[in-house]
Amino acid sequence: MAEKRKLCLSAKGLTKVFGFGKTRTVAVDNVDFSFYEGEVISIVGESGSGKTTLSKMLLGLINETEGEIFFLGQKRDIRSQRNKQEYWKNIQAIFQDPFSSYNIFNKIDSVLLDCIKMRGGGNLPKEKKIEMMREACSFVNLKFDELTNKYPFELSGGQMQRLMIARIFLLKPKILLADEPTSMIDACSRATILDMLMELRKEIGMTVIFITHDIGLAYYVSDSVYIMEHGKFVESGTPDEVILHPKQPYTKRLINDVPKIYEEWDLSTVG
Numbered sequence: 383m384a385e386k387r388k389l390c391l392s393a394k395g396l397t398k399v400f401g402f403g404k405t406r407t408v409a410v411d412n413v414d415f416s417f418y419e420g421e422v423i424s425i426v427g428e429s430g431s432g433k434t435t436l437s438k439m440l441l442g443l444i445n446e447t448e449g450e451i452f453f454l455g456q457k458r459d460i461r462s463q464r465n466k467q468e469y470w471k472n473i474q475a476i477f478q479d480p481f482s483s484y485n486i487f488n489k490i491d492s493v494l495l496d497c498i499k500m501r502g503g504g505n506l507p508k509e510k511k512i513e514m515m516r517e518a519c520s521f522v523n524l525k526f527d528e529l530t531n532k533y534p535f536e537l538s539g540g541q542m543q544r545l546m547i548a549r550i551f552l553l554k555p556k557i558l559l560a561d562e563p564t565s566m567i568d569a570c571s572r573a574t575i576l577d578m579l580m581e582l583r584k585e586i587g588m589t590v591i592f593i594t595h596d597i598g599l600a601y602y603v604s605d606s607v608y609i610m611e612h613g614k615f616v617e618s619g620t621p622d623e624v625i626l627h628p629k630q631p632y633t634k635r636l637i638n639d640v641p642k643i644y645e646e647w648d649l650s651t652v653g
């Protein structure tokens with residue numbers, strides 16, 4: 383089974399250094415990883431451990447200081463704008479603060495229309511485009527007809543995150559990177575958003591990379607877990623290996639920060 387897995391995104395010696403001299407910060411420190419097609423990967427670590435910096439490099443929003451990123455087994459080359467645009471058809475992101483992701487002066491229908499254009503559907507008949515937008519909205523329980531003339535800032539946080547998922551529904555990227563996508567919304571919306579993401583993942587077979595503080599979430603959703611401390615991956619493996627049988631003191635400490643869930647896990651491991 384393991385041999386059949388196809389590499390989706392991987393890296394060797396990936397490093398990001400900010401500043402120099404006294405302000406020098408090694409935000410991501412020589413990390414290696416292999417993410418496979420269709421996998422759900424969680425990257426867990428404390429605040430400041432380098433998670434967002436790593437995701438920005440994966441997205442091609444900032445340059446790596448050292449090391450290499452491979453996409454589908456080939457060295458990634460996004461130096462030209464054209465290659466970058468092409469790459470962004472394959473990897474998309476949902477961020478913690480959905481309001482930061484849009485041009486807030488674009489109405490919602492143009493946000494969705496842009497996704498259709500990006501997928502090469504710019505010349506489709508208008509009715510077809512509307513049908514596609516309607517389908518995407520209904521997938522996330524939003525009513526297209528009520529949204530079509532609104533601006534993103536007229537939506538609630540939960541509605542905005544659902545709109546983000548509607549975008550992903552239209553874009554159908556190979557990889558979705560979700561950086562703390564549920565940390566700004568209430569528990570109920572959080573569960574809905576996660577359900578929708580998992581449903582969408584099944585439907586289009588995406589690789590999902592979750593960036594989170596929440597080791598409980600990582601346990602429930604992931605195939606692989608990477609633990610990040612001070613820019614390094616200190617431990618990785620299946621959720622059972624990493625979270626039920628952690629080897630590193632740092633991982634143990636992260637788990638002890640969520641005692642209630644840990645007790646439940648503990649019961650499941652009594653042999």
Ligand SMILES: Nc1ncnc2c1ncn2[C@@H]1O[C@H](COP(=O)(O)OP(=O)(O)OP(=O)(O)O)[C@@H](O)[C@H]1O
Nearest residue numbers: 400401407409427428429430431432433434435436
């Ligand atoms: N643009 C930047 N310039 C200088 N230092 C930066 C920059 N971005 C991040 N850093 C530093 O890099 C380190 C890692 O930051 P990063 O945002 O990647 O952490 P994080 O794991 O995402 O944290 P959080 O969980 O709080 O979101 C921190 O020490 C941060 O101060």
Ligand SMILES: [Mg+2]
Nearest residue numbers: 433434435561
């Ligand atoms: Mg972050």
